[in-house]
Amino acid sequence: MSDESHEPFKRLFFALSCAPEQRRAIAQWRGALQLRSGRPVPAENFHLTLKFLGAVGVAQIADICTAAAKVRVPGVALRVVLDRVDVWRKHGVLVLASEQAPPELLRLVYALEQAMLPFGFEDSPKEFRPHLTLMRDYRLPVPESETPPEFILRAEHFTLFESHKGRYRALAEWPLMP
Template sequence: MSDETREPFKRLFFALNCAPEQRRAIAQWRAALGLNIGRPVPAENFHLTLLFLGTVGMAQIAGVCKAAANIRTSGVPLTVVLDRLDVWRRSGVLLLAPAQAAPELLRLVYALEQAMLPFGFEDTHREFRPHLTLMRDYRAPVPESATPPEFYLRADRFSLFESHKGRYIALAEWPLVAS
């Protein structure tokens, strides 16, 4: 085994975090759906993934952070309207998504994709489909809701998260708004 294959690594992704009050509101709304199938995502893990990097060697993390810090943003907070309940059947996920993705969100994702190109991450070539995962192992149609979803995820920063044993840990964050 070479030194490269033994290098410690982390599973990383960039995301917009949910504020605690947003998490509570979404979790309450999900509970009102009365679902008894699938595994609920813990409310503390609610986020909107911008770019999944996958397995990243520890030696690359400082470079990833430096590249993210150099991204030029619009200078205004992002608001993502999560107003559509959907199921991704192949991956067995129940999720909230925007009916229409905000142009500022798409620009941020594109900037992240471009900034990460030099690192050669294989998982960064997926089509971006903004969403917030509510349930995993969900194998049923889209449930009916007495109250249609209408959540406003407001973000003034984006973060680099590590996925570790079912928890998401913010490793670094960058402002979307100049201070």
């Protein structure tokens, strides 16, 4: 069995990170739902995934970063309104979703997908749906909330994260405004 420190792959994804005060507010709101199903995503892991890459050879990371740096960014800070609670049964997750994805966000996701094509990552088979995962292994209906969600995720950069043992670590980030 090989020692994990020599593993040539990392699990990577591009995302918009969530400001600490926003993570606290979302975690507090989730707590008020008094959920009885699933595993809560740690608040420090809250993010909005742009493109999941999966297992990536360590040798490829520098080239991926170079390609990401050339992505045509929106030129403005992004505002994504998370105003809907949803259950994605197939994945067993409870998510905060966006009723209306901003066009700048969709353009950024498309540009990232195009930039990653040469690396052979599978193109996303489904339409991009902006969301923030609240719970995993969630098997109940959409919970009722006294306070409807209305969180505005503001992002001035996008980030390449590594997922390792349930923790997310930023590897690189790029500004959304020139």
